[in-house]
Amino acid sequence: xxxxxxxxxxxxxxxxxxxxxxxxxxxxxxxxxxxxxxxxxxxxxxxxxxxxxxxxxxxxxxxxxxxxxxxxxxxxxxxxxxxxxxxxxxxxxxxxxxxxxxxxxxxxxxxxxxxxxxxxxxxxxxxxxxxxxxxxxxxxxxxxxxxxxxxxxxxxxxxxxxxxxxxxxxxxxxxxxxxxxxxxxxxxxxxxxxxxxxxxxxxxxxxxxxxxxxxxxxxxxxxxxxxxxxxxxxxxxxxxxxxxxxxxxxxxxxxxxxxxxxxxxxxxxxxxxxxxxxxxxxxxxxxxxxxxxxxxxxxxxxxxxxxxxxxxxxxxxxxxxxxxxxxxxxxxxxxxxxxxxxxxx
Amino acid sequence: xxxxxxxxxxxxxxxxxxxxxxxxxxxxxxxxxxxxxxxxxxxxxxxxxxxxxxxxxxxxxxxxxxxxxxxxxxxxxxxxxxxxxxxxxxxxxxxxxxxxxxxxxxxxxxxxxxxxxxxxxxxxxxxxxxxxxxxxxxxxxxxxxxxxxxxxxxxxxxxxxxxxxxxxxxxxxxxxxxxxxxxxxxxxxxxxxxxxxxxxxxxxxxxxxxxxxxxxxxxxxxxxxxxxxxxxxxxxxxxxxxxxxxxxxxxxxxxxxxxxxxxxxxxxxxxxxxxxxxxxxxxxxxxxxxxxxxxxxxxxxxxxxxxxxxxxxxxxxxxxxxxxxxxxxxxxxxxxxxxxxxxxxxxxxxxxxxxxxxxxxxxxxxxxxxxxxxxxxxxxxxxxxxxxxxxxxxxxxxxxxxxxxxxxxxxxxxxxxxxxxxxxxxxxxxxxxxxxxxxxxxxxxxxxxxxxxxxxxxxxxxxxxxxxxxxxxxxxxxxxxxxxxxxxxxxxxxxxxxxxxxxxxxxxxxxxxxxxxxxxxxxxxxxxxxxxxxxxxxxx
Numbered sequence: 001x002x003x004x005x006x007x008x009x010x011x012x013x014x015x016x017x018x019x020x021x022x023x024x025x026x027x028x029x030x031x032x033x034x035x036x037x038x039x040x041x042x043x044x045x046x047x048x049x050x051x052x053x054x055x056x057x058x059x060x061x062x063x064x065x066x067x068x069x070x071x072x073x074x075x076x077x078x079x080x081x082x083x084x085x086x087x088x089x090x091x092x093x094x095x096x097x098x099x100x101x102x103x104x105x106x107x108x109x110x111x112x113x114x115x116x117x118x119x120x121x122x123x124x125x126x127x128x129x130x131x132x133x134x135x136x137x138x139x140x141x142x143x144x145x146x147x148x149x150x151x152x153x154x155x156x157x158x159x160x161x162x163x164x165x166x167x168x169x170x171x172x173x174x175x176x177x178x179x180x181x182x183x184x185x186x187x188x189x190x191x192x193x194x195x196x197x198x199x200x201x202x203x204x205x206x207x208x209x210x211x212x213x214x215x216x217x218x219x220x221x222x223x224x225x226x227x228x229x230x231x232x233x234x235x236x237x238x239x240x241x242x243x244x245x246x247x248x249x250x251x252x253x254x255x256x257x258x259x260x261x262x263x264x265x266x267x268x269x270x271x272x273x274x275x276x277x278x279x280x281x282x283x284x285x286x287x288x289x290x291x292x293x294x295x296x297x298x299x300x301x302x303x304x305x306x307x308x309x310x311x312x313x314x315x316x317x318x319x320x321x322x323x324x325x326x327x328x329x330x331x332x333x334x335x336x337x338x339x340x341x342x343x344x345x
Numbered sequence: 346x347x348x349x350x351x352x353x354x355x356x357x358x359x360x361x362x363x364x365x366x367x368x369x370x371x372x373x374x375x376x377x378x379x380x381x382x383x384x385x386x387x388x389x390x391x392x393x394x395x396x397x398x399x400x401x402x403x404x405x406x407x408x409x410x411x412x413x414x415x416x417x418x419x420x421x422x423x424x425x426x427x428x429x430x431x432x433x434x435x436x437x438x439x440x441x442x443x444x445x446x447x448x449x450x451x452x453x454x455x456x457x458x459x460x461x462x463x464x465x466x467x468x469x470x471x472x473x474x475x476x477x478x479x480x481x482x483x484x485x486x487x488x489x490x491x492x493x494x495x496x497x498x499x500x501x502x503x504x505x506x507x508x509x510x511x512x513x514x515x516x517x518x519x520x521x522x523x524x525x526x527x528x529x530x531x532x533x534x535x536x537x538x539x540x541x542x543x544x545x546x547x548x549x550x551x552x553x554x555x556x557x558x559x560x561x562x563x564x565x566x567x568x569x570x571x572x573x574x575x576x577x578x579x580x581x582x583x584x585x586x587x588x589x590x591x592x593x594x595x596x597x598x599x600x601x602x603x604x605x606x607x608x609x610x611x612x613x614x615x616x617x618x619x620x621x622x623x624x625x626x627x628x629x630x631x632x633x634x635x636x637x638x639x640x641x642x643x644x645x646x647x648x649x650x651x652x653x654x655x656x657x658x659x660x661x662x663x664x665x666x667x668x669x670x671x672x673x674x675x676x677x678x679x680x681x682x683x684x685x686x687x688x689x690x691x692x693x694x695x696x697x698x699x700x701x702x703x704x705x706x707x708x709x710x711x712x713x714x715x716x717x718x719x720x721x722x723x724x725x726x727x728x729x730x731x732x733x734x735x736x737x738x739x740x741x742x743x744x745x746x747x748x749x750x751x752x753x754x755x756x757x758x759x760x761x762x763x764x765x766x767x768x769x770x771x772x773x774x775x776x777x778x779x780x781x782x783x784x785x786x787x788x789x790x791x792x793x794x795x796x797x798x799x800x801x802x803x804x805x806x807x808x809x810x811x812x813x814x815x816x817x818x819x820x821x822x823x824x825x826x827x828x829x830x831x832x833x834x835x836x837x838x839x840x841x842x843x844x845x846x847x848x849x850x851x852x853x854x855x856x857x858x859x860x861x862x863x864x865x866x867x868x869x870x871x872x873x874x875x876x877x878x879x880x881x882x883x884x885x
Contacts, residue, residue: 140794163383164390164412193780194798195383219668222655224648225783227534228362228384229657231725234649234668241649241668251725252362252657258383260783260795266649268791269669273631275644276674286642291676298641299688301624302597307575311586311595314547315602315678316539318645319653319665321699322678323538323545324553324706326601329682332571333691337549337558337580338595341542342603343534 005071010078016069023051023064026077033077034086034115036093037152038065039201041255042161047153049089050115053077061085083119090119093150095126097204104148104205105212111203112150130175138188141263142199142209144168146178149206155179155198162256167192179206194259200245213242220247223261224317228252230261241266302334311338347869348510349530353523353742354749355555357540360493360529361659361728361740365389367527370398370489372482374513375424375499379408380780382533382658385495398489400482402427403499405775405847406840417482419472421773421845422876425505426759427479428512430468432519433460434483441487442521450518451751459756471759487520491527498535498777502874504763504864511755518752524743534658536784541656544713544729545706550579554710570709572692583609584870590618597624601678602645606634607785607853610861610872611828628681631787634853645678646671653679653699654721656729660739662716663726762876763864766844770826770878772810773845774860777875782851789851802855803836805847806881811837814881821884824848826877829859832884846881 003018009031016025021044026033037047046066053064056074061082064075076082093112101107133146153170156179160166167190171180181190199207215235223230231250235243244265248255278294279286302310312334314326323341330339350356365371365388379386386409393399393412401413404421419427435441436457446453465476472479486492494517500509513530522528534540546553556563559577567574581589587605589595591614598619609615619625619638627639636642648655650671654662671677676684679702683694696702700718707714712730720727720734728738742748766773781798783789790796804822816822820835824846833848833855841847850857864873 140797161394162391163387164394188797193379193383219666220664221648221666221668222537222657222663224537224655224788226382227537227539227658228382229537229655229659229661229663229726230384231663236668239669247725249725251661251663252659253384254363256384256387259781259798260789261384264783264789264792264795267793268631268788269647269649270672271631271791273791274647274672274675275630275632275636275642276672277644279636279639279642281640286637286639294641294643295681295684295688298626298643298685302599302685303689305597305624309594309596311581311590311598313583313586313598313600313603313605314542314545316536316542316547317602318538318678319648319651319699320538320541320545320656320662320706321653321702322601322651322682323542323547324702325679325682325686325694325696326599327546327553328571328694329599329686329691331546331552331567331575332573332693333686333689335573335575337575337578338586339547339580340549340583340586341539341547342536342583342605342608343539343543343548 005069007069007071007073007075009075018069020069021065022053022055022067022069022073022075025069026064026075031077032118033064034118035065036111036115036150036203037154039154041201042154042157045153045157048093048150050086052082052085054082087119087121090115090121091124091126094121094124095128096130097150098147099124105208106205110205133178136186138186139192139194140210141194141259142196142207144179144187145206145208148204149179150204151177151179152203154201154203155207158198158201162197163193163195165191165193168198194263195257196259196262197256211242213237215243223257223265225260225265230257232257232261232265234266241269307334307336308338310334310336312336314339314341316341316343348507349514349532352511352514352518352753352755353747355742356532357742358529358531358533358659359523359742360526360531362388364493364527364529364740365392366395368392368397368491368493369527370400370486370492372400372402372486372492372494373409374402374494374496375509376403376495376497376533377405377407377777378495378497378533381497381535381778383780385533398485400485402482404842404845415482415485417474417478418842419474421775422503422762423472423759424500424503424509425512425757426463426468426471427474428509428516429460429463429757429759430465430472430479431483431486432515433463433468434465434480435487435519436460438484440484441519445521446519449523449747449752450754452754455756456515456754459758462758486516490520490522491525492520492522493527493529493531494522495531495533497533499875501532501871503876504866504873505760506866506871507868508757508760512757514752515754515757518754523747523752524741524745526741529741532658537657538655540658540660541654544656549582553706554712556710566709582870584865584872587615587618590622593621596622598622599626599628600635601628604633604635604785604787606638607856607858608850610858610874611863612856612858613829614863628678630675631791633785633787643681644675645681646675650675651677651699654703660728661726662721662729664718664721763873764862764876764878766878770880772879772881774824774826774877774879775841775845775847775875776850776857776861777847779849779851782849784851785853786851802833802848802852802857804833804881805836805838805841807839807841807843807845808837809843811835814883816881816883823882823884824860824879825882826860826879831855831857831859846879
């Protein structure tokens with residue numbers, strides 16, 4: 001267990017893990033401090049400057065996300081200069097952010113909306129400072145629309161810290177700062193592996209999925225591709241599989257996914273090419289047949305062979321229960337040990 | 346798997362994915378983790394950011410190389426020599442864990458004796474590496490504890506695959522890197538449920554839960570539980586089944602969710618075998634090259650249409666849940682199989698649900714006895730062995746004793762691959778997977794976006810080799826081995842070393858396995874996918 005320290009935030013004494021940041025300590029004690037660039041999976045950054053606080057004995061307005069707690073620390077999160085500076089900072093972000101919230105992909109899930117509402121800011125007071133930005137539409141699964149970007153750096157840090165690719169970075173300076181790819185190429189021309197981890201952490205609508213349907217409900221299951229066994233939520237809406245997202249509590253993936261899990265696990269399921277009827281080969285090739293007669297045929301034919309004349313190959317892609325029943329069929333019904341899977345391939 | 350089972354008593358990953366965060370050193374060999382197990386690669390890269398050492402051993406400049414403290418690029422097919430060389434370097438420098446060797450292991454002297462032939466000069470000559478690189482890797486692995494080895498098919502898919510796996514086991518035991526968090530020997534399994542398929546007894550010599558068919562007690566237990574069972578002699582392995590089918594000895598096959606026509610080596614041989622069958626039943630969710638050969642095709646249900654469990658590479662049972670009903674006309678695979686068995690007159694196949702099946706598994710496999718649906722509802726997953734409903738599962742194997750008692754060192758010698766490049770077929774062809782497709786592409790090729798990234802097979806060739814042959818990026822090439830010929834466009838990249846070319850097996854238009862070798866490991870019969878000799882020519 002980590003050591004526990006006691007700190008006081010806005011007059012409330014709370015316990016925090018030694019080594020935690022002031023922001024982490026506050027949030028885990030249920031005390032909200034406005035923040036945008038902070039993400040629990042990422043290293044402290046101190047970029048958006050919304051989480052500024054006053055700390056007794058410290059000069060200036062340190063950012064809570066980059067300041068570690070110490071025992072007996074006294075923190076103030078609101079009032080006076082803090083409120084004024086924080087509002088000005090927010091105005092700078094809002095100046096360059098579109099206000100078409102109703103039609104935005106992130107409407108109601110946008111963290112900028114949350115901060116704006118919390119601070120009670122209803123009007124823009126600053127004129128736009130940045131020129132219209134290019135939209136990178138090259139990736140088939142998600143869009144990078146820099147016009148919505150607030151330059152919090154969550155995406156670029158995710159690419160470097162979480163997936164270790166570094167395909168995107170914050171480029172340029174001042175009003176030329178942008179999320180970009182080396183050489184100002186498109187995402188598709190970059191090292192991007194299209195995992196969408198950046199999109200999953202974007203607080204606003206700058207990185208957004210091209211298929212943007214809010215699911216009616218989600219079901220927790222396991223990704224069907226490789227053997228990592230990522231725990232995923234599949235979303236359903238109007239009878240169609242519409243979304244996939246990583247489960248934070250997944251023992252193997254802790255919320256992370258790759259391109260196939262996030263974007264490739266649903267489209268094939270309801271694909272028109274699916275086999276939907278049994279087929280029996282006759283004189284004119286394989287023809288549709290009804291289940292009853294097919295099952296009778298298979299059972300009768302299987303019964304006609306000696307145990308050493310038959311072999312069963314269950315799938316390493318189907319469930320344990322599917323495989324168990326197949327090996328039981330081989331051993332108990334066909335009386336053969338000729339059963340193997342593709343593990344040795 | 347057979348290699349680790351011999352040495353440790355269990356062939357599965359000894360540790361957990363989450364353990365990566367606790368490792369002081371990660372040794373990744375014969376794996377393309379960034380492409381084949383991306384979410385594990387993320388966690389390795391994160392560990393490196395926090396200060397863990399990473400050693401990558403691979404002839405290919407795979408994705409993890411950019412994060413590596415040390416990259417060894419041995420000649421393909423020299424794993425046994427290199428791994429035994431690492432053991433030799435460790436012993437020569439006194440970096441071994443004497444207490445662990447003495448207290449936990451056996452047969453050390455025989456293994457040590459066999460290291461005579463693996464002196465570092467010989468190893469350097471065989472692998473093409475410098476002695477200093479080998480020593481440095483040995484030092485980094487041995488002196489940064491706990492150290493974990495991860496490997497994949499680059500170790501196994503050779504005619505000496507079992508030896509290479511046992512060489513990995515030797516290396517881990519000699520340094521005491523077994524039975525501790527952050528250490529271990531971690532084979533990264535390929536398919537989502539390949540661990541589960543083995544666990545469930547889809548192997549010729551074992552029942553569910555690794556109970557031997559040759560064991561009298563197990564035989565009696567299953568005969569009693571099922572009313573009937575198979576004999577005491579292990580059956581045929583997959584590769585032997587196709588041989589026996591080609592010879593007319595196997596007359597009927599029931600293949601579920603596999604596409605061996607594209608995925609298995611030396612496809613011409615597979616096709617001959619399947620054509621010879623008197624009765625072939627294939628159960629799948631899409632038409633493919635194998636369903637096309639079938640007398641009967643049965644439409645199964647996808648992962649999203651049924652309840653069940655998958656077991657991932659770290660032995661973790663996790664729930665698969667029905668998101669939608671099976672598409673009209675499709676049935677869950679367990680139900681189809683059970684209905685066939687019932688119509689054959691077999692008793693004990695009247696399951697009401699997958700949960701019913703799991704209850705039977707709980708009752709018959711002691712290692713899975715505590716893995717119930719009720720528990721899986723409330724916890725994220727359970728790692729076997731989990732012998733009772735009170736048991737929390739086992740993240741790390743062999744903590745006090747090896748599953749077989751003592752860990753067994755194995756003396757090993759280097760053997761070259763079955764087929765090596767020569768004058769007529771001057772390149773070594775290596776095969777594997779890519780990030781944006783999966784296996785024979787029946788699922789991923791039906792995801793439009795993924796095909797924007799990779800829509801056709803390309804032959805990866807080193808620019809130096811390409812220059813010699815006058816090959817440019819995108820040129821159409823004919824790639825031929827002694828068994829067949831396929832076409833693919835050229836991709837020039839130094840990811841692949843000089844003398845080696847590389848292809849995936851994702852595209853039916855370029856059936857790479859027409860080329861691959863009939864070479865096999867003598868113990869497991871695992872095919873030598875990682876090397877066959879080919880010729881590359883420009884198609885004018």
